[in-house]
Amino acid sequence: MCTVPKPYPREFREDVVRVARNREPGQQLKQIAADFGISESCLTNWLSRADVEDGIKTGTTTAEHAELREAKKRIRLLEQENEVLRRAAAYLSQANLPGK
Known part of the structure; x- marks a missing residue:
């Protein structure tokens, strides 16, 4: 080990x-x-x-490195939230089609 x-x-x-x-x-x-x-x-x-x-x-200083790491984490979270909203909008637009 x-x-x-x-x-x-x-x-x-x-x-x-x-x-x-x-x-x-x-x-x-x-x-x-x-x-x-x-x-x-x-x-x-x-x-x-x-x-x-x-x-x-x-x-890159330690402080800058930490800030960059936090920014990347925040970007990933926002991208995930954006994907959820995109899928929800697509689902809701399908539900509102005529004939359904």
């Missing part, structure tokens, strides 16, 4: 990113990651994500 590891707490990620951003010249990300018990690729991902969140790099 494969288990997915729990994500690190937000405060921990923020602390690690802060340390990595303020590292001494010549200090390797690899060493910082090892000091915190995470992989270098994990730290690199956190730094990239933080750059997007802080507006340093372009990309």
